[in-house]
Amino acid sequence: MSTELGLWQERYTPPAGPVVLVIMDGIGLAPPNDGNAVSQADIPTLRRLWRENASLQLAAHGTAVGLPTDKDMGNSEVGHTILGAGRVLPQGASLVQKAIADGTLFGGATWQQVVDKCTGSEAGTLHLIGLLSDGNVHSHIDHLFALLRQADAAGIARVRVHPLLDGRDVEPHSALRYLDRLETLLAELSSGADRDYRIASGGGRMRTTMDRYWERPDVVEAGWNAHVHGVGLQVPSARAAVERAYANKVASDQQIPPFVVADAAGTPVGAIEDGDAVLLFNFRGDRAIELSAAFEHEHFDFFERGRRPDVLFVGMLQYDGDLGLPRHCLLVPPAIGNTMVELLSDAGVPSYHVAESSKFGHVTYYLFGMRSRPFARAKVHEVSSGGLEPDEHPEMKAAEVADDVIAAVDSGEYRFIVVNFANGDMVGHTGSLPAAVKAVEAVDAAITRIHDAVRSSAGVLVVTADHGNAEEMLQWSAKSAAFKQDADGNPIAKTSHTLNLVPFVIVDERQPPGYAVRRDLARPGLANIASTVLNLLGYAAPAQYDPSLIRPAPEQTDAG
Ligand SMILES: O=C(O)[C@@H](CO)OP(=O)(O)O
Numbered sequence: 001m002s003t004e005l006g007l008w009q010e011r012y013t014p015p016a017g018p019v020v021l022v023i024m025d026g027i028g029l030a031p032p033n034d035g036n037a038v039s040q041a042d043i044p045t046l047r048r049l050w051r052e053n054a055s056l057q058l059a060a061h062g063t064a065v066g067l068p069t070d071k072d073m074g075n076s077e078v079g080h081t082i083l084g085a086g087r088v089l090p091q092g093a094s095l096v097q098k099a100i101a102d103g104t105l106f107g108g109a110t111w112q113q114v115v116d117k118c119t120g121s122e123a124g125t126l127h128l129i130g131l132l133s134d135g136n137v138h139s140h141i142d143h144l145f146a147l148l149r150q151a152d153a154a155g156i157a158r159v160r161v162h163p164l165l166d167g168r169d170v171e172p173h174s175a176l177r178y179l180d181r182l183e184t185l186l187a188e189l190s191s192g193a194d195r196d197y198r199i200a201s202g203g204g205r206m207r208t209t210m211d212r213y214w215e216r217p218d219v220v221e222a223g224w225n226a227h228v229h230g231v232g233l234q235v236p237s238a239r240a241a242v243e244r245a246y247a248n249k250v251a252s253d254q255q256i257p258p259f260v261v262a263d264a265a266g267t268p269v270g271a272i273e274d275g276d277a278v279l280l281f282n283f284r285g286d287r288a289i290e291l292s293a294a295f296e297h298e299h300f301d302f303f304e305r306g307r308r309p310d311v312l313f314v315g316m317l318q319y320d321g322d323l324g325l326p327r328h329c330l331l332v333p334p335a336i337g338n339t340m341v342e343l344l345s346d347a348g349v350p351s352y353h354v355a356e357s358s359k360f361g362h363v364t365y366y367l368f369g370m371r372s373r374p375f376a377r378a379k380v381h382e383v384s385s386g387g388l389e390p391d392e393h394p395e396m397k398a399a400e401v402a403d404d405v406i407a408a409v410d411s412g413e414y415r416f417i418v419v420n421f422a423n424g425d426m427v428g429h430t431g432s433l434p435a436a437v438k439a440v441e442a443v444d445a446a447i448t449r450i451h452d453a454v455r456s457s458a459g460v461l462v463v464t465a466d467h468g469n470a471e472e473m474l475q476w477s478a479k480s481a482a483f484k485q486d487a488d489g490n491p492i493a494k495t496s497h498t499l500n501l502v503p504f505v506i507v508d509e510r511q512p513p514g515y516a517v518r519r520d521l522a523r524p525g526l527a528n529i530a531s532t533v534l535n536l537l538g539y540a541a542p543a544q545y546d547p548s549l550i551r552p553a554p555e556q557t558d559a560g
Pocket residue numbers: 025026074075076077137138168169287425
């Protein structure tokens with residue numbers, strides 16, 4: 001049930017043109033230094049907009065965006081969801097952590113179904129697939145360990161783990177650290193009578209299983225073949241697969257080729273069979289949806305699945321509330337209603353949403369409150385990323401995306417336009433500092449043109465970011481107060497997001513604009529943006545939203 005949108009204040013006149021919200025993915029704020037691609041970039045427009053307009057620094061990580069602690073870096077899922085919802089909501093990482101602590105994760109009917117499937121006279125194998133790290137962006141190794149211990153306690157005899165190696169939310173070459181911990185636990189649990197817990201297949205997350213928004217279904221296909229059919233590069237152990245990739249100079253664990261653990265006779269140790277249970281232990285949805293669909297959907301056009309095993313498929317969370325995907329999950333996250341776009345749509349206010357493929361769902365699915373179906377008045381448009389490697393093409397599709405935004409502005413059809421530029425983040429994740437500098441410059445060039453169009457249409461431009469990344473491209477050692485170095489004395493790349501604040505600037509040519517930026521909020525963050533956008537459009541924000549970052553201009557306070 002949606003609430004009506006009331007007027008913000010009588011004397012405020014909304015702009016003639018649209019409010020255009022630009023989200024620079026992964027471009028945070030940090031002091032200038034040798035590892036900061038943003039401070040090194042030639043970005044005249046961003047510097048000028050920042051200097052000449054009302055700006056703020058917003059919290060985009062930790063508890064400010066519903067993550068368990070302030071040690072948790074921000075990410076696109078929580079950033080865009082909170083930005084769209086206008087209030088802080090507990091995110092997947094927090095929901096799972098709490099459900100493990102209070103026992104509810106294993107107290108429901110779905111876990112019982114898993115146990116029933118994998119115990120008794122016709123016991124199937126329990127397969128656990130997911131990202132193996134403590135990044136807490138898509139998954140957490142502690143959650144996997146809790147599942148393994150619970151499986152043992154419930155009497156499940158045979159478990160196969162299919163770890164996806166990270167290197168994107170954690171250090172680029174850290175897979176062995178997590179694999180060794182996993183192997184130790186598996187050995188401990190397997191030492192009990194009648195227990196056989198092993199690693200069966202896996203691979204680097206960008207080459208295996210964790211595609212998103214159907215950009216590279218071949219990545220899911222490679223994972224499917226390894227996990228389900230046991231087809232792929234055969235290795236005696238996961239460690240051997242990693243060592244082999246390192247010998248081949250793989251830049252980061254994300255890119256480790258898919259592998260299948262096989263016995264001496266060449267038989268895969270854990271293909272997925274009819275009667276098994278498969279649990280995807282990632283809590284985040286975007287990169288979990290494709291594998292879920294491959295297991296569940298009767299009709300599936302993205303790749304040839306071959307034999308589709310008849311299994312009980314379970315997600316850690318429900319990944320898409322609209323599609324009800326997957327059908328079974330350990331936790332159903334609370335539905336997120338009254339997002340800013342839903343309220344605008346219900347009030348008949350048209351909005352436009354554009355990004356290139358790699359971030360398309362960020363300005364749609366996440367901004368809508370984890371729903372894949374657009375609201376009636378929300379028009380969505382995806383610019384194809386074209387399968388380019390971000391470090392080789394740091395400009396990505398920024399120019400094309402900008403063209404599209406400008407066309408939407410010029411059309412006069414939309415009151416609210418939101419765009420995500422993927423560059424800072426996607427290139428930031430590759431660990432290439434020179435490419436990240438170019439990526440940030442491409443975003444600046446795009447914003448330069450968008451700014452012109454917004455000005456010509458008498459609209460308002462708002463520029464912000466969902467979390468940091470490109471502003472920290474090298475690993476810093478607090479202990480030695482220097483950048484970390486590898487054995488050859490080279491600085492070690494940082495591929496992950498950061499804990500930094502993000503920029504927020506309102507570019508409004510109207511004099512006076514009819515409001516002032518608030519400086520009195522204790523910890524302004526992404527949750528304050530939706531109220532601000534609604535106010536800029538002339539609408540009051542619902543009471544459940546966090547406060548706006550603007551207030552009526554002083555002479556108008558009596559009307560506010
Ligand atoms: O690529 C991803 O899946 C995450 C990092 O794990 O990045 P973002 O949150 O920016 O989408």
